[in-house]
Amino acid sequence: MKTKNNILQDPYLYIFIIFLVYPFLPYIGKYRSVGTELLIWSIFALSFNLVLGYSGLPSFGHGAFFGVGTYAVALTLLHLTSKDVTISLILAAFFGGLFTFFYGFIIKKKRGIYFSLLTVAFSQILYVIGFRWDEVTGGETGITGLQRGGFLGIQINNPITYYYFVFVLFVITLLVIRKISNSPVGKVLLALKQDEKRAQYLGFNTERQVWFIFTISGIFAGLAGGLHGLLHLSAFSDTLHWTKSGDVVMATLLGGGLANFYGPIVGAIIFISAREILSSFWDNWLLLYGLAFVVIILFIPTGLLGIVERIREKKHFEQFNNNRNNIGSKNTQEIT
Amino acid sequence: MNTTLCLALLFNGIVLGLIWSVIAIGFSLVLGVGQTINFAHGLLFTFGAYFFFSISRNTSFWIAVIAAPILVAIMSLFLEVVLVRRVYGQDPLFGLLITFGFAIAMEEVIRMVWGKAAYSVSTPIFARGQLILGNFVYSRFRILLALFALTILLLVLWFMSKTSFGAIVKAGMFNSEMISALGHNLPLLRTLVFVMGGLLAGLAGVIGAPLWSIKSGMGTDVLMPGFIIALIGGLGSIKGTIIGGLLVGITTSLAVLVIPRFTDIIPYVMLIAVLFYKPKGLYGEVTILGEVRE
Amino acid sequence: MDLLRTENLTKKFGELIAVNDVNISIQEEGILSIIGPNGAGKTTFFNLLTGYLKPTSGKVFLKGEDITNLAPYDIVHKKLSRSFQIASYFPEFTIFENIQMGVFNRLGYSYNYFANINKLKDVHKETEKYMKMLDLTEQKEMKAKFLSHGDKKILDIAMCLTVEPEILLLDEPTSGVSGTESTKVFNFIKNLSKKMKIVIVEHDMDIVFSISDRVVVLAQGSILADGTVEEVRKNEDVQKAYLGGFTEGGYEDAISGKSK
Numbered sequence: 026m027k028t029k030n031n032i033l034q035d036p037y038l039y040i041f042i043i044f045l046v047y048p049f050l051p052y053i054g055k056y057r058s059v060g061t062e063l064l065i066w067s068i069f070a071l072s073f074n075l076v077l078g079y080s081g082l083p084s085f086g087h088g089a090f091f092g093v094g095t096y097a098v099a100l101t102l103l104h105l106t107s108k109d110v111t112i113s114l115i116l117a118a119f120f121g122g123l124f125t126f127f128y129g130f131i132i133k134k135k136r137g138i139y140f141s142l143l144t145v146a147f148s149q150i151l152y153v154i155g156f157r158w159d160e161v162t163g164g165e166t167g168i169t170g171l172q173r174g175g176f177l178g179i180q181i182n183n184p185i186t187y188y189y190f191v192f193v194l195f196v197i198t199l200l201v202i203r204k205i206s207n208s209p210v211g212k213v214l215l216a217l218k219q220d221e222k223r224a225q226y227l228g229f230n231t232e233r234q235v236w237f238i239f240t241i242s243g244i245f246a247g248l249a250g251g252l253h254g255l256l257h258l259s260a261f262s263d264t265l266h267w268t269k270s271g272d273v274v275m276a277t278l279l280g281g282g283l284a285n286f287y288g289p290i291v292g293a294i295i296f297i298s299a300r301e302i303l304s305s306f307w308d309n310w311l312l313l314y315g316l317a318f319v320v321i322i323l324f325i326p327t328g329l330l331g332i333v334e335r336i337r338e339k340k341h342f343e344q345f346n347n348n349r350n351n352i353g354s355k356n357t358q359e360i361t
Numbered sequence: 362m363n364t365t366l367c368l369a370l371l372f373n374g375i376v377l378g379l380i381w382s383v384i385a386i387g388f389s390l391v392l393g394v395g396q397t398i399n400f401a402h403g404l405l406f407t408f409g410a411y412f413f414f415s416i417s418r419n420t421s422f423w424i425a426v427i428a429a430p431i432l433v434a435i436m437s438l439f440l441e442v443v444l445v446r447r448v449y450g451q452d453p454l455f456g457l458l459i460t461f462g463f464a465i466a467m468e469e470v471i472r473m474v475w476g477k478a479a480y481s482v483s484t485p486i487f488a489r490g491q492l493i494l495g496n497f498v499y500s501r502f503r504i505l506l507a508l509f510a511l512t513i514l515l516l517v518l519w520f521m522s523k524t525s526f527g528a529i530v531k532a533g534m535f536n537s538e539m540i541s542a543l544g545h546n547l548p549l550l551r552t553l554v555f556v557m558g559g560l561l562a563g564l565a566g567v568i569g570a571p572l573w574s575i576k577s578g579m580g581t582d583v584l585m586p587g588f589i590i591a592l593i594g595g596l597g598s599i600k601g602t603i604i605g606g607l608l609v610g611i612t613t614s615l616a617v618l619v620i621p622r623f624t625d626i627i628p629y630v631m632l633i634a635v636l637f638y639k640p641k642g643l644y645g646e647v648t649i650l651g652e653v654r655e
Numbered sequence: 656m657d658l659l660r661t662e663n664l665t666k667k668f669g670e671l672i673a674v675n676d677v678n679i680s681i682q683e684e685g686i687l688s689i690i691g692p693n694g695a696g697k698t699t700f701f702n703l704l705t706g707y708l709k710p711t712s713g714k715v716f717l718k719g720e721d722i723t724n725l726a727p728y729d730i731v732h733k734k735l736s737r738s739f740q741i742a743s744y745f746p747e748f749t750i751f752e753n754i755q756m757g758v759f760n761r762l763g764y765s766y767n768y769f770a771n772i773n774k775l776k777d778v779h780k781e782t783e784k785y786m787k788m789l790d791l792t793e794q795k796e797m798k799a800k801f802l803s804h805g806d807k808k809i810l811d812i813a814m815c816l817t818v819e820p821e822i823l824l825l826d827e828p829t830s831g832v833s834g835t836e837s838t839k840v841f842n843f844i845k846n847l848s849k850k851m852k853i854v855i856v857e858h859d860m861d862i863v864f865s866i867s868d869r870v871v872v873l874a875q876g877s878i879l880a881d882g883t884v885e886e887v888r889k890n891e892d893v894q895k896a897y898l899g900g901f902t903e904g905g906y907e908d909a910i911s912g913k914s915k
Contacts, residue, residue, distance in 0.1 A: 077454075081452075083453060083454035083457070085454075134640075135640075138396070138398055138453045139592075139636070141453060142398065142588055143632075143636065145585075146585075146629045146633060149629050150626055153623060153629075154626070157622045157623055157625070204769055205768050207772060208767055208768050208770055208772065209765070209772055209775075210766065210768045211772075212752065212755070212756065212759065213756070213759070215745075215747070216756050219745045219746060219747055220743055222743060223743040223745065223814070224756070225726070225728050225731075226728075226731055226737055226815070227731065227756050227757045227818060228728050228731040228732055228757070228760040228761070229756075229760055230728045230729075234765075234766075237766070268461075268465070271458075271461060271462075271465070274454075278458070309472070311465055311469040312466050312469040312470065313466075314462075315462045315464070315465030315467070316462065317462065318459060318461060318465070321458075322458050322459040322462070323444070323447060326455060338798075341797075341798065342798075342801060
């Protein structure tokens with residue numbers, strides 16, 4: 026489809042500028058770790074949306090691949106090298122991809138309810154390992170007290186350099202995932218979400234497509250998890266628990282990942298900010314967290330940007346309806 | 362290897378399997394007829410346990426046994442009418458999320474009402490004592506609880522295979538459109554099945570309350586084995602669910618001998634293995650929305 | 656050599672035998688129609704031929720090659736394509752994008768993660784070619800879900816063409832389409848039959864008898880009759896089956912195309 030690439034239709038530049046100047050904004054700029062958290066969750070939600078929004082696969086265990094990345098970073102810093110995080114982050118992405126590659130193969134033919142439940146099951150396997158295997162993962166207490174060191178010789182120890190380090194990785198991720206979503210594969214994914222049988226009879230091996238995109242998603246989820254570990258300098262097994270996967274689903278849905286490429290970023294920004302604010306002064310904030318799911322599903326299932334898409338679609342329909350009436354009765358016979 | 366230990370583990374496994382089966386059947390019925398993943402099923406179980414605890418402490422044990430499941434059934438009616446009904450026929454993720462969100466919010470309510478501390482139920486007088494076979498000793502209360510679970514399972518089995526309502530429910534699991542085509546009221550059927558699932562979750566809560574410590578997160582812990590057994594047994598098969606429950610329960614329990622720290626993994630690994638080789642589950646007659654193609 | 660051949664093809668759903676021991680050879684020319692009363696196993700038979708269902712027993716051969724256990728996408732690559740009873744297309748895509756999908760695959764872009772779809776000139780050119788054939792160029796930017804029912808059916812068939820099939824299986828191409836539109840759909844099909852083998856499952860007897868070169872009648876999963884239009888029309892078993900099959904409308908309606 027040919028669309029004019031103006032800023033309104035592709036808010037990439039806005040997002041870039043907002044995150045670029047964030048640390049210097051009044052009032053909120055000083056919460057650098059929150060800003061970093063937003064960037065990390067945007068990476069995670071964007072990668073997750075390749076599975077949920079593009080392919081229509083209701084994964085509910087993606088938090089596990091995030092967690093795998095966190096542990097990969099924590100363990101390499103602990104046992105391999107604590108001076109440089111390069112290898113750690115590469116391994117975080119690698120293991121995120123390896124686990125999704127392996128598991129994607131097992132569930133590539135499953136859809137709908139089965140897909141959801143099997144992703145939950147896999148996430149739980151990793152959780153039990155993380156929780157019980159004390160001598161490696163630290164079990165219940167997790168791994169703490171890590172050092173961030175440098176990245177290829179660049180010091181990323183202070184919060185602001187780390188913020189910009191994550192920012193660069195965020196921009197790269199955004200560009201790569203945007204590239205994929207505009208590629209033939211991006212179209213194939215959208216197609217198999219709408220009518221998989223049709224896509225198969227056009228000759229697409231949709232199972233393999235699902236398997237591959239699940240893996241790609243896992244690579245970025247692992248990277249996000251690794252960055253998260255570096256931000257908090259720790260790894261805990263509860264990030265692997267299936268209920269934690271609700272977070273990324275929430276972020277993606279809330280922003281409108283089902284309808285718009287940038288939905289996950291919008292959702293991640295709103296969700297993480299709300300979580301940070303609420304959980305800091307209200308013990309029972311989970312009550313609101315739970316109710317938010319209910320409200321989203323009942324009232325805005327396509328998310329915030331989904332509302333924009335719906336208005337756009339209405340215009341689209343009206344436009345062609347007018348065209349039709351102008352052309353005359355050609356091709357307009359409707360069956361009731 | 363120590364025979365008495367093995368025997369005790371086997372008994373534990375059977376008790377565990379039977380309770381898990383009760384939870385799994387309720388989950389499975391809703392999944393089959395409503396095509397909805399009810400992640401609030403664990404919450405209903407938790408409420409069963411809390412109601413049982415509070416009522417039995419304030420009135421009597423037997424009133425609590427009757428009242429707790431009924432209260433949970435009423436709660437599930439409310440949940441179905443207000444929320445779940447709106448997501449039937451939509452993306453399966455929606456049903457999952459709406460029940461998930463509801464469960465998280467209500468767990469928080471439980472913590473606000475009952476506090477964060479865990480409770481336990483004391484053994485009633487009639488059930489105290491031990492079963493002794495040679496040098497094998499086993500809690501009499503546990504055996505009674507297992508028998509109670511077994512009775513419930515057999516009742517459900519009878520209900521589903523011998524009554525006409527059971528036949529309609531089964532048909533609904535095969536093909537929910539067929540239900541409307543046959544002139545039955547599908548929305549009503551779904552509501553009834555959801556309430557039935559709630560009742561079973563409540564009963565499971567009553568059984569689980571004395572076995573495990575009562576805390577807000579207890580439902581999340583049993584939800585997982587519940588859905589796993591539902592899928593392993595196969596949708597639409599009560600027999601499969603019971604056999605699946607016993608299989609998973611006993612294996613998990615005996616796994617202590619081999620991998621003492623990682624027994625929790627067993628159900629998940631079993632699920633993946635079973636579904637990889639038998640996508641419909643052990644006794645499943647229905648494929649729901651699962652496979653791309655045969 | 657036969658283009659498509661089945662060998663003792665059988666499909667059971669539990670107790671129900673949907674397709675029972677069917678042997679059929681499909682040669683290279685003309686239009687073959689498969690007819691039969693409701694529940695005769697026509698669609699199941701199609702699903703078995705195209706890899707959507709796996710047969711309980713028996714085999715399917717395409718140009719002498721066993722394709723029984725191949726997945727749909729592999730069968731499509733062997734130049735067999737099919738449409739669906741309920742028009743199957745991508746509702747959220749524009750018509751252009753719908754057609755484009757098939758072209759992507761044929762030109763080998765299935766696993767291309769980095770090409771910009773708007774800059775693929777070869778895909779664009781190929782797609783335009785089909786757009787002209789469809790006579791939908793004016794509406795190419797319209798989402799497919801806003802098309803009329805008949806045009807959806809044509810879109811479905813056109814998408815099959817993008818894989819350049821040698822044999823095309825059409826499952827009730829006129830079901831749910833109004834009278835004037837169904838003529839349009841059939842003219843379209845008739846034109847196609849000059850270029851490729853076409854197999855149709857159809858309810859509308861009128862049209863079946865007017866365009867088919869060969870008719871196969873299925874009843875209760877088995878072949879009841881097989882021959883030219885004249886032979887089938889005179890076959891007594893067929894007449895009986897239809898009297899039994901269409902108890903409401905009866906044979907006359909079935910023959911005159913008012914079955915639905």
